Amino acid sequence: MTDPSSPGAPVMRLSYGPLPLHFGELRLPSAPGPHAVAVLIHGGFWRNPYDLSLMHGLAEDLTAHGLATWNIEYRRLGDDGGGWPGTLQDVAQAVDALRQMAGSYHLDLERLVSVGHSAGGQLALWLAARPRLGQRVAGPERALLASEEALPLQGAVSLAGVIDLEAGWRRHLGRDAVSELLGGGPDDVPERYHLASPAALLPLGVPQILIHGTADDRVPVEISRDYAARACAVGDQLTLVELSGVDHFALIDPHSSAWQTTRELVLSLSRRS
Numbered sequence: 001m002t003d004p005s006s007p008g009a010p011v012m013r014l015s016y017g018p019l020p021l022h023f024g025e026l027r028l029p030s031a032p033g034p035h036a037v038a039v040l041i042h043g044g045f046w047r048n049p050y051d052l053s054l055m056h057g058l059a060e061d062l063t064a065h066g067l068a069t070w071n072i073e074y075r076r077l078g079d080d081g082g083g084w085p086g087t088l089q090d091v092a093q094a095v096d097a098l099r100q101m102a103g104s105y106h107l108d109l110e111r112l113v114s115v116g117h118s119a120g121g122q123l124a125l126w127l128a129a130r131p132r133l134g135q136r137v138a139g140p141e142r143a144l145l146a147s148e149e150a151l152p153l154q155g156a157v158s159l160a161g162v163i164d165l166e167a168g169w170r171r172h173l174g175r176d177a178v179s180e181l182l183g184g185g186p187d188d189v190p191e192r193y194h195l196a197s198p199a200a201l202l203p204l205g206v207p208q209i210l211i212h213g214t215a216d217d218r219v220p221v222e223i224s225r226d227y228a229a230r231a232c233a234v235g236d237q238l239t240l241v242e243l244s245g246v247d248h249f250a251l252i253d254p255h256s257s258a259w260q261t262t263r264e265l266v267l268s269l270s271r272r273s
Contacts, residue, residue: 010063016072016097017090021079024094026051026105027063033106036113036270039095039127042071043118045162045174046087046181048078049237054117057254061263067270068107070098074123077180081135084182084192085144091123092130096151113155113270117252118219119177121161125198128156128206136201139191155207155269159251159262160219163210163227164199171218199227203234209265210238213246213258241265 012026029035038164040059044050052073059069074090075082095114102109116124129136134146162168162178166186169178179185182192194200212224221242228240241248243258250258 001162008049011196014101017096018027019075019081021073021075022090022093024070025059026101027059027069027071028105029063029068031066033068034108035106036111037068037070037098037107037109038062038249038266038270039098039112039114039124040069040071041074041091041114041116041120041123043116043120045177046074046077046083047174047177048076048082048117049175053107054252055120058115058252061254062183062266063260065263065267067267068105070094077177083180084196085141087181088123088126088145088196091127092145092147092150093237094104095127096147096149109151110154111270112151112153113157113266115157115159115266116161116250117159119162119174120200120272121158121167122196124162125156125158125161125163125204125208126196126201128153128208129198129201129204132205133195133201137191137194139194141191145195147239153206153273155209156204157209157211157262157266157269158224159211160213160216160224160248161210162219162223163197164223165193165197167223167226168195168219171220171223199230202231203236204231205236207269209269210240211243211251211258211262212240213243213248213250215245216248239265 114124
């Protein structure tokens with residue numbers, strides 16, 4: 001662990017659990033706290049060739065604009081214990097660990113937002129749903145993910161997220177990554193889809209922002225459009241921003257105009273209501 005008071009040490013790699021992939025990178029603004037916090041969750045269709053370095057630029061930029069950032073790693077497909085349910089358990093554990101960090105690092109957990117890209121978008125919105133998971137879903141697998149101790153979020157942001165897992169399965173996104181994540185299709189493991197898919201857990205009861213480029217060839221914009229219509233129909237507070245001609249990866253390029261738009265929305269979401 002890096003001493004947060006040490007000069008020249010803006011990035012702290014901290015463990016949130018006992019396993020090698022149970023870690024995240026905490027960045028703190030130069031101003032005194034308490035700091036609003038953005039939890040950053042990388043994508044990569046839940047597979048292990050992709051890691052938290054995808055979000056480094058966003059973490060640096062958000063921290064420069066006044067947010068503490070907690071850029072988390074987690075077990076993915078190809079890692080021991082990755083997939084169902086370990087991937088979801090890890091991101092939940094990473095967020096809940098902020099309770100132990102808050103005092104030492106002056107974090108304001110009442111201004112906590114999640115920001116996820118691609119597969120990370122699913123995880124970001126799922127984290128928003130998690131505090132009410134036990135009330136919403138019944139069945140023997142509920143205990144794997146539901147917890148009365150789940151840390152609530154003030155808001156959640158999906159950047160081109162796979163936020164409807166059944167739709168992702170039907171479209172064979174990422175060479176059938178959803179089926180690989182959950183261990184089958186909706187007819188094979190229906191409870192896993194009910195527990196893991198933000199679209200199946202609506203309403204989330206938390207403000208949500210969806211950003212999606214119309215030129216995205218990895219996760220089509222229709223995923224966000226359809227989710228937004230369903231969320232608004234059940235009363236969730238949601239903003240959908242479609243960026244004309246923008247592709248999948250511009251959303252995590254801190255130098256892109258797409259990210260400038262996203263940053264302002266993340267900052268607005270993190271302010272006290």
